[in-house]
Amino acid sequence: MPTVSDIRTNHLSLQIRSGVSTLSQNSKKADAVLSNMRLSTYQELEPTARVGRGLSCTNYCIIFAVLFGALLAILETEPTLYDPFRGLFEVAEGVLTILFSVEYAARLWSAADAPGDASSLAKRGRFFISLAGLLDLVVLLAAWAPFFTANLALLRIVRLARIARLAKLGRFSRAAEHLHYAVTTRAYELLLAVSLALILLVAGATALYWAEGTVQPDKFGSIPRALWWSAVTLTTIGYGDVSPVTPLGKFIAVLVAVAGIGLVALPTGILASGFSEAVQRDRKADNQ
Template sequence: MEKEHDFIPERAKWKRQLFRVIFKADTKSGKTFDMLLLLLILISTFIIMMESVAIFDAKLHRTFVILEIIITVIFSVEYVLRILTVRNKRAYLFSFFGIIDFLAILPFYLSLFIPITKYFLILRMLRMLRVFRVFNLLDFMNDGYYIVTALKNSSRKIYIFLLFLMIFSVIVGSMMFMVEGHREGFESIPQSVYWAVVTVTTVGYGDVSPGTPFGKFLSVLLMLAGYSIIAVPTGIVTAEMRAKRQELGKVCDRCGNGDIDDNARFCKICGEKII
């Protein structure tokens, strides 16, 4: 969550108090402030979704616009107050939540010139991540750290896997192009490659399907291979997550088991007490 960017000097007591309300959730006023922000985010998201429904937009367009303006003004004032009350302004502006706070208001002002960009206001949903801080659920963020770290450590293996998958899809798609003989959906190699990607990922839109016996046989092989292929990146990331957890987490001194929950008091394998 947000780091504590050093309090403002004594001469600006109101800024320190406002800083605690805006950036912290350890006081009643701070929690109330955050809960109101979360509520406004939900209302804003609901408005954006309803605006995309023609029947609602036709009846309530003016109301939606007024509510969007009010909410955006509140978020704009809040963003300015965050900048004013934080000492290390650069650290906040370029932090994860600083960028998200900025993106929460930018689309509205862009929509004054490019109307379609107003739908980017849905990015305000990212501000809901503050719910972890409000309800003291920061431990869940540690689990998110394991996932991000595992993905980062697995990136090289995943890139190689994706390259193999691309090559495999191009080859199979080209084969299907020759087998189907320019039938509907297989008029070109790119269209056939599209079919191969949809099939091997087991998405199966059904908009393109082979008609020849050999084409159907090739499809069966590709669909069966798809189940095996999907398991590869899952296994890679899972192995990295397990390794990272063993590296940073607890390890049983007796049997060496590293798969130990954070709140565990005894090893699940040998029953040894965990220090």
């Protein structure tokens, strides 16, 4: 027969097993809740992962915060506005800094639910080194910098860097995706257009150096000096601070100016074609 001691031991063992089983079940439930929360956070923050159409309320709030923060950074450069309301500006920047810190932490945490077979750590690392992740990090560092340094020159740079928050809006826009598609798919044609522009730039400067170098040595006395005129003429800006005076120089200037019109139209047409293709591709995907 089992002794009293054996019965107590068996009872204690059963209690321990029951406790371990309960803890295990609670742990699994907690992991499931945490996993669902992380997935919901990812779908709330990442426009491409959202189940419904359009942006989430969270993303609309982030867009408002980005625009408000950029407006603050612009107004801070005006002393007559910043000096009387310095306290309000600092409080607003502090609130935005906390908000963007929470956003960055949430994006980094929820990046584990991004599509793909990689591990959670690898997906978070991919987000960290991505263009959007690095931009978020730069903006965050610029926001926190005034709390850790009093260097006026650095603070001025940081204040201007805060305007870079506007670039965060790119992740919420389909137009930005279309533009990225247009640039990447038409990279060869754009490179050809840029190469042609450099050739025309140097050719125009060389021609004016040959025609006007002895007449206006201070403006066209060398090819590097003539490059300024060639650049503003090819881009159809034409400041008028430098201009040829000889008949030959004026004739060359007309040719360069006409070439500049075509040069501006060339990359515009290439990008328009790529952008149109991206829009049509998106519409086909939506219809399917």
